[in-house]
Structures are given as structure tokens and as C-alpha cells.
Amino acid sequence: MTEAHRPVAEEIADRQNRFVAEHLRRIFVQIYRMVGSVEEAQDLTQEAFIKALQRGEQLKDPQKAAHWLSRIATNTAIDFLRRRGRLSVCDLDDVAEPASNPSESPEEILLRSERRAMLDEGLRSLSERERVALVLRDVEGLPAEEVAARMNCTQATVRSHIANARIKFRKYLQRRKL
Amino acid sequence: MTHPKLEDLALYAGGDLSWWARRRMARHLGVCAYCRREVEQFSAERTWLEDAGADFPQGVSWDRLAAEMKANIRLGLAAGECVGEVETPPARLAWRTVAAVASVVVVVFCGWLLQRPEPAVPAGWVLEATPAGIGVVEDGRGLTLLHPDSGTVLLSVGAQGAMRARWVDTETGQVTIHHVYAH
Numbered sequence: 001m002t003e004a005h006r007p008v009a010e011e012i013a014d015r016q017n018r019f020v021a022e023h024l025r026r027i028f029v030q031i032y033r034m035v036g037s038v039e040e041a042q043d044l045t046q047e048a049f050i051k052a053l054q055r056g057e058q059l060k061d062p063q064k065a066a067h068w069l070s071r072i073a074t075n076t077a078i079d080f081l082r083r084r085g086r087l088s089v090c091d092l093d094d095v096a097e098p099a100s101n102p103s104e105s106p107e108e109i110l111l112r113s114e115r116r117a118m119l120d121e122g123l124r125s126l127s128e129r130e131r132v133a134l135v136l137r138d139v140e141g142l143p144a145e146e147v148a149a150r151m152n153c154t155q156a157t158v159r160s161h162i163a164n165a166r167i168k169f170r171k172y173l174q175r176r177k178l
Numbered sequence: 179m180t181h182p183k184l185e186d187l188a189l190y191a192g193g194d195l196s197w198w199a200r201r202r203m204a205r206h207l208g209v210c211a212y213c214r215r216e217v218e219q220f221s222a223e224r225t226w227l228e229d230a231g232a233d234f235p236q237g238v239s240w241d242r243l244a245a246e247m248k249a250n251i252r253l254g255l256a257a258g259e260c261v262g263e264v265e266t267p268p269a270r271l272a273w274r275t276v277a278a279v280a281s282v283v284v285v286v287f288c289g290w291l292l293q294r295p296e297p298a299v300p301a302g303w304v305l306e307a308t309p310a311g312i313g314v315v316e317d318g319r320g321l322t323l324l325h326p327d328s329g330t331v332l333l334s335v336g337a338q339g340a341m342r343a344r345w346v347d348t349e350t351g352q353v354t355i356h357h358v359y360a361h
Contacts, residue, residue, distance in 0.1 A: 024244055032235050046247050050254040116236040138224050139231030144194050159194055163185035170223055
């Protein structure tokens with residue numbers, strides 16, 4: 001690399017770092033909800049960002065960067081689930097460090113912790129397709145047609161997955177409350 | 179009163195029913211308190227799911243994880259750039275490709291010249307059709323397949339050195355074909 005190219009390369013690297021810092025947490029959580037494992041979500045998040053940054057020229061409208069990245073992340077996770085053919089059990093027990101907001105009271109921390117555990121367990125009670133459809137529709141808030149496009153199936157099929165997932169999730173929550 | 183299916187109530191709560199089905203459902207919900215409660219519960223669960231979904235996974239140290247991921251992403255991008263630079267085709271590769279393709283073309287052409295198809299009928303052999311039958315003759319000697327004297331016999335000659343006689347037996351209706359090849 002010549003001296004003349006260095007500032008341009010540094011500028012690109014800075015822009016990429018800002019892009020990663022801005023979206024990393026959201027994309028990691030999105031992928032984690034779909035695959036249910038921290039380690040796998042970590043690998044897939046990295047893969048999604050590398051793909052996105054390498055294909056940066058495909059992004060026509062910078063205003064849609066978040067949506068574009070989210071789509072790459074979803075596709076990366078769905079491809080992974082297809083390759084694997086099943087969902088793995090969550091391996092959160094391996095990670096012992098508690099993460100909490102210092103401004104939260106102990107009661108709030110406890111409630112949040114319970115909610116996270118319920119969500120993880122509830123999502124694990126669903127089939128892979130139900131889980132992906134529910135996460136994309138109800139957690140990510142994508143319209144059903146967009147979910148169908150990402151999952152590469154018909155809208156009728158996606159609606160069926162969403163309905164089944166909502167009913168199963170309700171049954172799970174009812175069991176937990178008993 | 180007939181209640182809608184639970185699946186439809188779940189879809190209605192998320193706004194996922196078609197326009198017409200939504201209208202019908204709204205009419206039913208206007209008079210059915212039970213289904214209204216079901217829909218409200220589904221809506222509350224969706225809100226819960228949306229809020230809980232935004233929570234960070236339990237027991238994960240985000241700072242450590244984020245630093246690790248950022249480093250790996252930078253590493254991945256750098257590795258990608260290296261691979262990209264190596265994969266850039268040098269100019270002489272085009273000449274090599276042309277030379278390789280030209281060699282293959284020459285070999286195929288020579289092979290075709292050497293394996294050119296021979297004339298189908300050997301010299302001195304004659305395919306012959308007479309009122310009595312069809313056959314091959316060489317130097318006045320030959321073999322003839324006879325067909326019946328009566329009835330119509332259809333004769334045809336193939337471009338590859340073959341002759342065919344076809345007729346229908348007037349008594350049995352059976353079709354017979356004689357096919358004689360001269361090679």
C-alpha cells in the first residue's frame with residue numbers, strides 16, 4: 001500500500017468500524033433469537049458483517065443500511081439452520097458472567113432475568129421454522145410477506161407457522177404461570 | 179354460536195389475516211366477548227415477546243463478546259482482501275488459457291481427421307432388388323431374401339447402405355420386414 005492510499009484505506013476502516021459498532025448488538029440479538037446459541041450467534045454475526053462489508057457496493061441507499069444488514073443476518077442464520085437441520089440446545093450455562101445495567105434495582109434485574117429465561121425456553125419449545133417465523137414477525141416486526149420472502153416459502157405457509165407458534169408460545173407461558 | 183379457529187384469532191391479533199377474513203372476524207368479535215378476550219391475550223403476548231426479544235441474552239458479557247467479534251470481523255475482512263489480491267488474474271493467464279484451448283482444438287480436429295467415417299458400403303458389394311427379393315451381390319455371387327410373388331411389396335433404400343422390403347400378408351394381416359445391410 002502506498003502513502004497516497006493510506007488515508008483512503010484508514011477512512012474506509014473507520015467507516016466500517018462505526019458501522020459495526022452501530023449495529024453489532026442488534027444483529028447479534030436478532031441472530032441469537034433465531035439460532036438459540038451464543039457461540040453460534042457470535043460466529044454468524046461475524047459472518048454476516050463480513051459479508052455485508054465485502055458487498056458494501058450493493059447497498060444503493062445508505063438510509064436502508066440497517067434493513068439491508070438485517071436481511072443479510074437473517075439469511076445467514078436461515079442458511080445455517082438449513083445446513084444444520086435442527087436447533088441446538090442453548091449453551092448459555094457455559095457463560096458465567098452476569099450482565100446487568102448498574103441503574104437497575106435487584107428486583108428489576110431479577111424480573112428481566114426471568115423474562116429472558118422464559119423467552120429462551122419458550123422459543124426452544126417451537127419447531128425451527130415456527131421459531132424463525134415468530135422471531136421475524138413478532139420480535140423483529142417484519143410483515144408476513146417479508147418473512148415469507150426471507151424464509152423462501154409462501155405467505156400461507158408462513159401464516160400457518162406464525163399461528164402455530166403463537167398458540168404454542170401461549171401454552172408454554174400458561175404452563176410457566178401455573 | 180360458532181367460534182373462529184384459535185389459529186385465526188392468533189393471526190388476527192397480529193394483523194396477519196386477509197382483508198376479508200379480518201372484516202368477518204371483526205364482526206364476530208363485536209358480539210363475542212370470549213373471542214375478544216382471546217385476541218386481547220394474544221396481543222398482550224405479542225407485546226411481551228417484542229419487549230423480551232429486545233433483551234440481551236442472559237449471562238453474556240457484552241463488552242468482551244463485542245470486542246471479540248469486532249476483532250474477528252476485522253480479521254475476516256483483512257483475510258478477504260488478501261485472498262482477493264491473490265485471485266486477481268494476471269495478464270499472462272489469458273495467454274495460457276488461449277494456448278490451452280487452442281491445443282485442445284488441434285487435438286480434437288486431428289482426432290476427427292483420423293477417425294473420419296468410412297464409406298458405408300464396401301467397394302465391390304452391390305445391394306440389389308429384384309421382383310423376387312432383396313439382397314447383396316459381389317462378383318456374380320450373392321444372398322437374396324425372397325418375398326411373396328403376390329401382393330404389394332414396399333421397397334426403400336437407406337442412405338447408409340441399407341435396403342428394406344415391407345409387405346402385408348393378405349391372409350393373416352401380418353406385417354413382414356426384410357432389412358438388408360451392406361456392411
